Amino acid sequence: MKSIAIIIKKELRRFFTDRRLLISVFMPGIMIYLLYSLIGNFLFSTPQSQEYKIAVQNPSATFQTVLDGYMQSEEVKDTYSLTVIESDGQAEEKKKELENKELDLLVIFSADFDEKLALYMQGVKPEQLPVMQVYYNALEQSSQSIYTIVTTLYDAMESSLANVFEVAGGNVATESDGFAYMLSTILPMLIMVFLFQGSMMMTPESIAGEKERGTFATMLVTPVSRSAIAVGKIIALSLVASLSGLSSFLGVIFSLPKMAGMSMSGLNIAYGFGDYLLLFANIIVLEMLFVALVSVISAYAHSIKEATAYSTVLMIVVMLVGMVSMVGTLPSALWVYFIPVFNAVVVINQIVTFSVSALGVALTIVANLVCVALLVLLLAKMFNNENIIFGK
Amino acid sequence: MEEILRAEHLRKTFKISAKQRKIERTEERCKVAVNDVSFSAYRGEVFGLLGPNGAGKTTTLRILSTLIGADSGDAIVCGCSVRKQPEEVRKHIGFMTSELKLESFFTPSYLFDFFSELHGVPKEKAMQRKQELFRKFGIDRFAEVKVGDLSTGMKQKASLVISIVQDPELIIFDEPTNGLDVLTAKVVTDFLIELKNMGKSIILSTHIFSLAEKICDRIGIIVDGNMIKEDTLAAITEKRSLEEEFFALYAQIKGENL
Known part of the structure; x- marks a missing residue:
């Protein structure tokens, strides 16, 4: 346990004392906010009189x-x-x-x-x-x-001239319902992408990079167990990745109303503290899963470049999974919650559209955590494999 | 004499990739890197593993430091089996090679603390050791400078000191001067002599005869994965110099004159 804490501390120190890394993690959120707001302002600005x-x-x-x-x-x-x-x-x-x-x-x-x-x-x-x-x-x-x-x-x-009867009525959905619908289609995909990007921020550098530079083996000759290194790295990287993911996520949430041509009051919709908590728990576990996946890829790769290239392919897959909610109705059968990553898409969609079930969220979190645990085991095994560590 | 290390019938093979087979024009799919190597090293002595490049020195030392596993055989290091208790073995040894690097982002001082913690050295003892070692090897001048900003010699000094943070019983050096310029190489040899004077047990692989003659008490000569001779330096150099003895043995084994 103690050695896990030492590893975590070192990884976090590496991150929090490096201004360049800090900027690279928080910049996307700020950029997204500025860019989306700008696009929104441009789309919905009142045109000059003509x-x-x-x-x-x-x-x-x-x-x-x-x-x-x-x-x-x-x-x-x-x-x-x-x-x-x-x-x-x-x-x-x-x-x-x-x-x-x-x-x-x-x-x-x-x-x-x-x-x-x-x-x-x-x-x-x-x-x-x-x-x-x-x-x-x-x-x-x-x-x-x-x-x-x-x-x-x-x-x-x-x-109107050709009309034989009149159609009356109108849209009964409130502004917040409309916003919720928009969120439900687009949000899962955005969350997937931002969380994955967050996991790619530090992980290849921390695992493939250390391997490439020969600093990893230095750690392997200490009495620390390989699994402690794997767990420590994944926890620390997940924390950093979550910060980065959160930054991008906030950027989107604050700029989405502008993109939709609405005021910020559109945000004051009926999501309670519980909804945010569920979303947050779900996101953290998902981020850990992404970090674990990218870690395994990075351990396999020979260089940061290789790790980033492989991870990008995986990101496209993850993005496609996230896009499922944009094209059709999501299934809500029980088995869905056992499919890692996809289950999170379903749950995020449900949270946003006020149709979430406690069982679904619980199953999703457990299923994804089990995946993380398996990946940590795999990573520890890889750290023990001389071909992975010293392979050219 | 107390035995600090005993290697018993160590054997290690590597798969040869198709590409490698083509380069070396061989049909063999397997290369024997270490073949039935046995030897002993004693407390307070320096054991030198001598051999040409590719003889299996690095592989042997990596097995002894538990970085890789042997196919068969075992080694008892400081009373622990590398096969069954790798983490225990790592508690007792320091391992140093030019391939193991320090993260350039951190300072020598921080890295010393970090590795002390990983080795479970009590804080106070670590502080004391840091002061002592840093002063002794002149690291205190750049203790707070990031490793990335240090000169090669300084980096090497920092690496050397950090490899012995926990005051290991046995220190293993794999070709410590390989690829270093003369000045940095001197830093390393001075460090080795210093350790020897402190009465440390050391295992060292090298192909530099002068270095081996200068500091080794015992020599093992390894060629093509086989330990062809193991004895005290005095016994080996009884008739001729270490270099001459080595080439004579080499010619005998290979059946060719160099």
């Missing part, structure tokens, strides 16, 4: 009414200027202007658009349908936006 230049041939009264109705609504700060064109020749000119980005939109109505529309509304189907041609320049952003606005408005009008 003045659209529109040219219309055979102006229809409805057009102005509809467009005014939109432009004058509260959230919209845009305005538009309207030029009326008389002849087809002029319309060609305007198309050129559109091409040269001097004009944002050209709308050509058929001559009797309004009359035909009126007839239609009275229930009389005219022989020829009213026609509206809309031209825009996809290379110009303002042109693209006004085109989207106009066509959306007219599509809405058209479908």
Whole structure:
């Protein structure tokens, strides 16, 4: 027991007194927060007011009414200027202007658009349908936006004309439910990736690195048992990895509302202390499992480079497992909890969507801890293997 | 004379990889590194294991220090079996080779404390020993400098001192001057002489005859994994110098003149 503590102390000292390592562990969380927030701000920033230049041939009264109705609504700060064109020749000119980005939109109505529309509304189907041609320049952003606005408005009008019945109602989910759903799909994958990255932060350097540099054998000639070294290393590395994983995780949690275009109050959802505790326990055990896996890989590898390369392959697998919750409904049969790593995905999903069962969490933690114990045994065995330690 | 180490019929084979077989143009899948090696070393004496590169010196010493296991045979080191009580054996020995390194991030002072703790040396005794050894070998000047920032000679000194933190009964040195420049090599030989003067029991592998002649009490000559001669230095060098004796024996075994 005592030698385990000595090993842990040394590993932690190595980490906490090295500024570069500290930065490399906490930086991802900060970077994630900054980056996601930036993306969120960019996606959901209120656009600056815009003045659209529109040219219309055979102006229809409805057009102005509809467009005014939109432009004058509260959230919209845009305005538009309207030029009326008389002849087809002029319309060609305007198309050129559109091409040269001097004009944002050209709308050509058929001559009797309004009359035909009126007839239609009275229930009389005219022989020829009213026609509206809309031209825009996809290379110009303002042109693209006004085109989207106009066509959306007219599509809405058209479908309302054809409506034979009204569909009413709306989304009854609260903001927090929506957030919970979003979290449940994306969170397991993010947690998997961040925890795994956390385990890759120090483990290859601490095991493959020590082997590569010849400092590991120095420890092997002391009376400390191989299993004490294995246990000590895995505990210390798990602690560091958890810190790194936690940093990334907090970065995501705090920036997710911004990504979703919500305020921080979206976070004040119905998760209680118990939920956080379950999530935390689950995460710590999962982190230990990842560290144990990467440790075995690192012990097998001849160099840090090799260890990192092998671990990256495993990370992709882990990421795919995490993505399962994004594509379908997760099974909740009892056997699921016995599959390491995947069980954690299921449990995290359940915690986030308020459907967690105590038995499931307990089974998951026990199953993953058993895996960790087996991996520690394997690691101790590997430390005893001369081909692993001295193999070239 | 009290026996501190007795190796009994040690044998160790290594698998030869396909690539290695091609390089050495051999069909054999197995290489015998150590073949039925037996010898004894005595308390307070320096035992020198002499032989060319690849003779099996390192393998023998690694077996004795429990870093690797023998295929058959056993060795009793300080009364403990390397086969059955490896952790006990490691309590009594210090092992030093240029392949074992110190972590460059830490200072000699911290590493001394760390290895003292791993060896279970009581704190006070460790402190006292650190002061004593650091002063004696001039490490106190750079005790708080990270190993990575030390010169090769300083590093070597730190490694040497740290290999004996627990005041081991038996110290095993595997080619301690291998790959070192002349100045650093001198640091090591001076250290060895110092230990000998302190009355330590030492096992040393080397291919430097002058070093062996200078400090060894007993010599074992190993060629191709076989111990071909084991006797006191005085007996071996009775008629001719150690070097001449070695090459004569070598020629006899290999059936060729060098």
